[in-house]
Amino acid sequence: MRVDILRQQSPESAPYWETFEYDGPMDNSVAGVLDYINYHDDVVNADGKPSIRVGWDCSCMQGVCGACAMVINGTPALACETLIRGLKAVELRPLRKFPVIRDLLVDRASIHENLMRTNMYIGEYQPSTENDHAHQYAAAKCLKCGLCLEVCPNYVNGHTFYGAAFANDCYLVASRNRAKAKEIGAVYAAHFGRDCSKSLSCVDVCPMKIPTLASMAKLNRNKAR
Amino acid sequence: MKQVLVIGSGISGLACAIRCAKLGLRVELVSPYPSERSQSVMAAGGINAVTDRCEAGDSVACHIEDTLKGGGFLAGRDAVTGLCGHGAEIIRYLESIGTVFSVNAQGRPNYRAFGGQTYKRTYYCGASTGKQIVTALVMEARRFEAAGLICRRLRSCFHSALIEDGVCHGALLFDEGSGALEAVCADALVMATGGQNALFGRTTGSTQCDGYAAGRLFTQGAELKNLEFIQYHPTTLLTPQKRMLISEAARGEGGRLFYDENGRRVYFMEDRYGPKGNLMTRDVISREIDAAGRPVFLDVSFLDGRIIDERLPEIRDLCARYAGIDIHTTPIPVQPSVHFFMGGLAVHLNHETNIRNLFAVGECASIYHGANRLGGNSLLAAIYSGNVAAEAIAGRSGAGKHPDFGKMLREERGKLEKRRQTDSRFPVMYVRDMVAETMQKQLGIVRSEKNLADGLEDVDYCISVAERINYDPNVMPYFNYSLPALLTLARATLQCALFRRESRGAHYRCDYPETDAAYQCATLIAYNGGEPRTRLDKEGEYES
Numbered sequence: 001m002r003v004d005i006l007r008q009q010s011p012e013s014a015p016y017w018e019t020f021e022y023d024g025p026m027d028n029s030v031a032g033v034l035d036y037i038n039y040h041d042d043v044v045n046a047d048g049k050p051s052i053r054v055g056w057d058c059s060c061m062q063g064v065c066g067a068c069a070m071v072i073n074g075t076p077a078l079a080c081e082t083l084i085r086g087l088k089a090v091e092l093r094p095l096r097k098f099p100v101i102r103d104l105l106v107d108r109a110s111i112h113e114n115l116m117r118t119n120m121y122i123g124e125y126q127p128s129t130e131n132d133h134a135h136q137y138a139a140a141k142c143l144k145c146g147l148c149l150e151v152c153p154n155y156v157n158g159h160t161f162y163g164a165a166f167a168n169d170c171y172l173v174a175s176r177n178r179a180k181a182k183e184i185g186a187v188y189a190a191h192f193g194r195d196c197s198k199s200l201s202c203v204d205v206c207p208m209k210i211p212t213l214a215s216m217a218k219l220n221r222n223k224a225r
Numbered sequence: 226m227k228q229v230l231v232i233g234s235g236i237s238g239l240a241c242a243i244r245c246a247k248l249g250l251r252v253e254l255v256s257p258y259p260s261e262r263s264q265s266v267m268a269a270g271g272i273n274a275v276t277d278r279c280e281a282g283d284s285v286a287c288h289i290e291d292t293l294k295g296g297g298f299l300a301g302r303d304a305v306t307g308l309c310g311h312g313a314e315i316i317r318y319l320e321s322i323g324t325v326f327s328v329n330a331q332g333r334p335n336y337r338a339f340g341g342q343t344y345k346r347t348y349y350c351g352a353s354t355g356k357q358i359v360t361a362l363v364m365e366a367r368r369f370e371a372a373g374l375i376c377r378r379l380r381s382c383f384h385s386a387l388i389e390d391g392v393c394h395g396a397l398l399f400d401e402g403s404g405a406l407e408a409v410c411a412d413a414l415v416m417a418t419g420g421q422n423a424l425f426g427r428t429t430g431s432t433q434c435d436g437y438a439a440g441r442l443f444t445q446g447a448e449l450k451n452l453e454f455i456q457y458h459p460t461t462l463l464t465p466q467k468r469m470l471i472s473e474a475a476r477g478e479g480g481r482l483f484y485d486e487n488g489r490r491v492y493f494m495e496d497r498y499g500p501k502g503n504l505m506t507r508d509v510i511s512r513e514i515d516a517a518g519r520p521v522f523l524d525v526s527f528l529d530g531r532i533i534d535e536r537l538p539e540i541r542d543l544c545a546r547y548a549g550i551d552i553h554t555t556p557i558p559v560q561p562s563v564h565f566f567m568g569g570l571a572v573h574l575n576h577e578t579n580i581r582n583l584f585a586v587g588e589c590a591s592i593y594h595g596a597n598r599l600g601g602n603s604l605l606a607a608i609y610s611g612n613v614a615a616e617a618i619a620g621r622s623g624a625g626k627h628p629d630f631g632k633m634l635r636e637e638r639g640k641l642e643k644r645r646q647t648d649s650r651f652p653v654m655y656v657r658d659m660v661a662e663t664m665q666k667q668l669g670i671v672r673s674e675k676n677l678a679d680g681l682e683d684v685d686y687c688i689s690v691a692e693r694i695n696y697d698p699n700v701m702p703y704f705n706y707s708l709p710a711l712l713t714l715a716r717a718t719l720q721c722a723l724f725r726r727e728s729r730g731a732h733y734r735c736d737y738p739e740t741d742a743a744y745q746c747a748t749l750i751a752y753n754g755g756e757p758r759t760r761l762d763k764e765g766e767y768e769s
Contacts, residue, residue: 025465032466039654052699053652059262059431062543066358067262080466081546101402111377112259119371121364122323133328140325140360141353144261173364176323177437 001026002046002089003033005054007216008100014099019046022090029074030090030095031058031068031080034104038197057101063207066145069095070104076150076205095150108146114162118187128178139215141208148202148212154195162191164202164212171215174222181222188219226251227623229615230395230411232383235263236355236604237587238417239362240611246369248619253409255378256396257433257703264419264431269356269472269539270339271347272319272608273601274312278333278652283344285309286381289599292602295341295506296567296595297730297740299451299747301768307591308602308609315608316348324361326350327536338477339600341506347601352472353538354604361733374539382703383438384637386414386583387630389443393583394627397637399703406641408634410627413582413618416442417611420566420588424715425668426661428563429461431471437707439570440714441591447578448572449714449750450591450767453722453732456598457670458564459510460523460557464547468562471523473600475540476503478532480525482510483556491515508597508731511561515670522556528603561670563630565603567594567731568721571749571767575617576610584618586610591747592767596730644705649695653704656694660687660715668722673736677723684716717757721748724759 003021008015024036037043038053045051057067061080068079071093084090098106149155149163155163170188174181196216205213227250231242234256242252256263261600275285280536288309293300316334320326326334327349339347350357386406396420397411422428460475460482461468465633476482482503483490494502494513503510514521525533525540530553533541537552544550544557570578570585572592577584587607594602660683667680691712696705725748727741728734747762762768 028465035466039658042650050650053697055260057262059264059433060257060267061432062267062469063579064266064353064539065262065431065544067258081547092314113738116367116370119367121368121371122361123368125321125323127332133325134477137325137327137351137357140357142360144259160275172360 004091006093007103011099011101017196021046026085028084029080030072030084033063033084055105057093057105066143069145069147076147081207087147095146097150098146110157111144111146111165114166115169120173122173122176124177126177126179128175135211135214136175138170138210139168142168142210143208147205151201151205153199154197160191161195167192168210168212168215171219185222228411229413229618230409230489231415231417233417234260235265235419236358236606237611239366240608241415241417242375242617243365243369244612245617246374247452248615250619253378254375254376255381257380257382260359261654264434266356266359267605269352269470270474271349271354272318272346272604273346276313276316277347280344280345283346287343291342291600296597297598298745299595299679300593303768304592308606311609312605315369317504319358322361322365338504340473340504341599349699352474385441387447387670388580389628392581406638407532407629412623413584415614416585416589417587418589424711425469425563425664435711436714437711440710443752444710444713447580448571449717450747451568452718453725454567454596454730455562455563455668456565456731457511459507459514459561460559461562462557462562469543471540471557471559475523475525475537478488478536479528480523482521482523484519484521506597511670512733514561521559523559524556525552526554558667565598567598573767573769576614584614586614596732641702641706643697647695647698650697651694653700653708656687656691660684660712664715671733671735672722677719680719684712688712717750720757721750721759724748
């Protein structure tokens with residue numbers, strides 16, 4: 001199977017495409033393919049020339065940590081969750097919304113910086129009266145992987161629109177501590193509500209299937225009150 | 226203000242950092258990745274506690290006895306009493322910071338049955354308890370980050386401790402961004418680096434937890450304890466990329482283990498141990514599966530579909546995605562896999578090692594679980610140990626002036642630079658893979674003198690070549706500099722397993738199949754200048 005990877009040796013260097021031939025098991029995931037290319041044998045590209053190991057992140061290898069988020073055949077997804085069964089070729093790119101560190105490794109620190117900048121913490125648990133436990137459970141599973149930001153037409157790294165990962169944390173905090181609902185409503189409006197164009201592509205790519213639209217609806221309703 | 230360096234930002238590191246900050250200490254929280262990537266998010270089933278809403282008949286005393294018994298009576302009673310005695314307080318705390326527990330009709334955290342426990346006392350968040358706790362603790366830490374009391378240092382790896390005359394003064398850290406080594410002094414160093422999963426290759430755990438920190442500190446004088454006790458989780462799903470945990474929650478909710486014999490299902494755990502057979506401790510079930518010598522399945526398909534969807538959704542999704550199995554209708558093929566390490570850095574009751582101001586918390590510390598850990602006790606221990614270490618650090622005066630570690634820094638920088646200058650293509654991962662294969666093979670569920678001696682021979686070979694090979698400079702420098710200490714840890718683990726000539730908990734020797742009262746104490750191992758020496762802790766050196 002042909003594997004095309006958009007590579008980049010350092011944050012400053014120019015990206016380039018390199019093709020590898022994968023001849024491992026076809027019940028593997030994209031993460032398994034990358035592992036195979038790196039360590040099955042000496043790294044040789046499809047032209048038979050020696051190459052260097054492909055940089056990428058992983059930790060859990062089962063879709064619960066978000067480390068291996070990348071763009072796979074044009075769609076942002078987790079490499080460890082994307083099975084290659086039935087695929088004829090795989091094209092891998094780093095998430096383009098974040099600075100590249102090396103190859104498929106990107107710097108997603110801005111996700112956390114935005115949450116810190118807006119004091120996104122629950123504090124004392126004082127639940128809202130709404131019975132939306134399942135929604136809170138889902139929101140708290142956000143991986144901070146960045147897939148929702150990659151696909152978002154409004155998100156630009158370093159700008160003031162913080163995207164769906166931020167909106168879902170806003171919802172979680174407001175629903176777990178009603179005393180913070182007003183404060184959260186203000187930062188939500190400033191960094192999400194005002195500028196979201198509602199493409200909702202974030203919902204489609206979320207590996208945790210977080211109902212972002214419902215988070216938005218509840219936060220907007222809070223604001224209306 | 227006192228400075229604390231916490232290495233590792235999973236649940237135990239977060240708990241320690243938060244408690245330190247609450248006590249007015251300033252914390253640097255060091256990790257290569259954000260907390261969302263830590264192994265803690267993979268903890269599935271729950272956290273044990275006896276609260277005022279416990280099952281009729283349950284008590285803290287019963288939790289203590291279950292923990293001691295499940296651990297083969299190796300853990301210290303005082304340590305376990307402290308752990309279990311704080312369960313209720315920890316559940317209250319987690320609730321108070323907004324952890325999204327699964328709740329009962331009154332909206333309070335719910336509990337379920339778990340293995341090796343007399344009563345139901347495992348509080349849970351679906352089958353993603355670790356992830357939900359991490360989310361709550363990350364938010365709580367953020368509160369103290371905003372106040373300037375916790376400062377995160379990301380893309381930073383532990384290299385060595387700064388130790389002089391038996392006192393720790395901080396750590397050498399490797400910064401992946403700048404590629405530089407830096408000496409960071411602190412009044413206390415807290416290791417929260419998790420278990421040794423990657424030393425065994427593909428396990429249920431994170432690829433990031435490899436035991437390097439324990440191995441390195443061992444060579445720097447820290448004693449290790451109970452390394453031979455490695456927990457095999459009985460129910461994991463084998464996939465090409467890893468062994469995936471099928472949480473004990475599946476059996477806690479009623480799941481049954483069976484194998485097929487001539488077209489008939491044999492529920493071997495129930496046949497052998499009675500109606501609660503599927504909830505025996507993990508060491509017992511893993512050995513039974515191993516002894517069955519044929520494919521074993523875990524069946525939850527007979528459960529009410531709503532129980533699966535509401536309490537086990539993560540297991541349902543994992544089986545569907547990676548194995549194409551609908552657990553509503555089809556049993557799950559399961560195998561035991563390396564899962565948790567009862568052994569690690571030896572610590573006193575206050576979580577300090579034998580080196581002053583060097584603490585260890587969470588899975589990298591060995592104290593509560595004895596020869597086998599009960600499911601649900603690891604999350605409890607992660608938080609409790611973080612709190613205990615923080616209190617101990619706050620309760621003593623600072624180290625004052627720190628010595629100059631410039632010479633050590635220059636030497637280690639030189640070694641790192643030498644590795645960088647090579648043009649070798651030899652991947653350090655090949656050696657890591659070789660060792661992992663040895664560890665899996667020779668430290669399996671059933672061990673023997675011959676197995677372990679063969680393992681030692683293999684690891685000794687790796688050690689003999691490790692320093693003579695130049696490694697691929699395009700692999701993360703961490704992988705390059707961590708190899709010698711990892712090999713030393715592998716060797717120490719085999720040596721401890723050879724030393725214990727009995728069977729107890731997770732350590733089963735087919736050549737010594739009985740439990741021997743003479744071994745009813747922890748194994749300690751000291752580096753001893755490169756000639757590691759094992760001994761039994763007969764005097765209870767770490768029980769105070």
